[in-house]
Structure formats: structure tokens, C-alpha cells
Amino acid sequence: MNNQNSFDDELLKKRIDTFYGYGNYQGNYWFIGMEEAGGDFKDVNNRINIWDKRGLKEIDDVAEYHIDIGWPSDFQPGAAIQPTWKGLIRIVLSAKGKEKINLEDVRQYQIQELGRKDKETCLLELLPLPAPSLKHWIYNQHSHLSYLFNRQIYESYCLEKRINYIAERIKEHKPEGVVFYGKLYEYSWREITKKITDIDFKLTSEGFLICRTSQTMFVIAKHPVAFGSTNQYFHNIGRAIAARF
Numbered sequence: 001m002n003n004q005n006s007f008d009d010e011l012l013k014k015r016i017d018t019f020y021g022y023g024n025y026q027g028n029y030w031f032i033g034m035e036e037a038g039g040d041f042k043d044v045n046n047r048i049n050i051w052d053k054r055g056l057k058e059i060d061d062v063a064e065y066h067i068d069i070g071w072p073s074d075f076q077p078g079a080a081i082q083p084t085w086k087g088l089i090r091i092v093l094s095a096k097g098k099e100k101i102n103l104e105d106v107r108q109y110q111i112q113e114l115g116r117k118d119k120e121t122c123l124l125e126l127l128p129l130p131a132p133s134l135k136h137w138i139y140n141q142h143s144h145l146s147y148l149f150n151r152q153i154y155e156s157y158c159l160e161k162r163i164n165y166i167a168e169r170i171k172e173h174k175p176e177g178v179v180f181y182g183k184l185y186e187y188s189w190r191e192i193t194k195k196i197t198d199i200d201f202k203l204t205s206e207g208f209l210i211c212r213t214s215q216t217m218f219v220i221a222k223h224p225v226a227f228g229s230t231n232q233y234f235h236n237i238g239r240a241i242a243a244r245f
Helices: 009-018 041-053 062-068 083-095 103-112 151-173 183-194 231-242
Strands: 021-023 029-033 121-125 177-181 209-212 217-221
Touching: 009 041, 009 151, 021 062, 029 083, 041 062, 083 103, 083 121, 083 177, 083 231, 151 183, 177 183, 177 231, 183 217, 217 231
Parallel strands: 029 121, 029 177, 177 217
Antiparallel strands: 021 121, 209 217
16 A cells, blocks of 8 residues: 555544544434445545544534535535435424424524534444445555454444443433434444343334433434335434423
8 A cells, every 4th residue: 555545544543433423412312323424535535634634523513524524515505405314304303393394494404403513413423434335345455454354343343332432422411312223233222222221122103113211212213215214204203202201
């Protein structure tokens, strides 16, 4: 590897060990997904270098960060609605009691509210490195870190630590709702929740899993872009969070 075609491994290790997502730990509504999307080496390297320049933050402001990496369009007037975020936004709006949510409601929340450092949501990632899909793994081609040889070794290296850390942050901040999205990592979602409560999940008639403590409703849901994910499905999750007590 030459320097122009390889990651700064020291910086890459910091990213793996310390980056958790976007938004505000003080927020009432937390969303935890598998990992954020990413592209080729140039794209991912830019993302990580900008994260460095912004101060190596554990959680960042999603809009400020994406503007800095050169992707401002999701936060400008008339922005296209981001496919993953739209389901999460509908959950929040429904949890706050809003009925008849329209596309403009979703768009304005995306532009102004979602994942912002001083607002009401927290967007966390189970895994710290961007990837376009489970089938694409570029890190072994551009890094000397042994635990990036393949995805399986990478997950073995960081999953347990991150499960423990996310669980501790939930216990510390006690959000009203924690929504895990993406059924592929259901085992990890259950492991996080087990570290907080011994109450098991129950399947609702709407098709998502729920359990609750005295402070927090936990939900395991479909990914917003998964087959069969409807607006009503996410509205029902929001209503379940609102009615948690």
C-alpha cells in the first residue's frame, strides 16, 4: 500500500474505538442502526479525515458533519427525504402526538431537527466504519490493522465493547424510547437490552418487538427501507412509545 491509497491506521483505530454516531445523548428518542453507509476508499477516507478535523467526537451533529464532508443536500430547503431517516422521523413525530404527518413535516424535521447536537434525537451506530453493504469490504485493501482483514474479524473485535458501551449510555441518560432498526442484528439489540433489564421482548400485533423499563420503551423494528415497511408501521411504533406507561 502507498500512503495515497491507504488509511491513517492510527486515526482509523480511533474511529473504531471512539465514534458512536450523531445527535444528542440528552435526547428523548434514540435510534440505533447497524452502520452508516459509505462508498469507495476516497469517500470513506474523506469522512474519517473530516471527523478528525471536527475534533474526533464520540457523537457529532449530523448536519454539520455532512455539510463538512461535502454532502449538504439533505439539510437544504427542498431536500429530498432520506429513505432511512423518513421512518425514524415518523416515529418521533407520532411519539410526540402528531397526527396526519405529511411529507413536508418529515422534510422539515430532517432539515432542522434529526441528529442535531442540541435537539431531541440520538442516532447511534452499532458498528463504527461506513460501508455500502455487507458484501463490500474495502478496509483490508487500505489498512494494515489485522482486525480489518474481513468483516467477521472486525465484528469480533468491536461488537462486545460497543454493545456494553451503548448499554451504559442508555442507563445513564434514560431516553423515553430506544428503537433498534434492522432485524439482521437482532441478537445484538437483545444483548444491549439485556444489560439494562431482564424483561424480555414481546411481539406486537403490528409486527415489531417491544419491552419497557420504568423509564424507557425499547423497540426492535424493521429497517425503514426493508420490504413491507410502511408509514403506518412507524406511526404505530411512535404511538407505542407515547403510551409506554
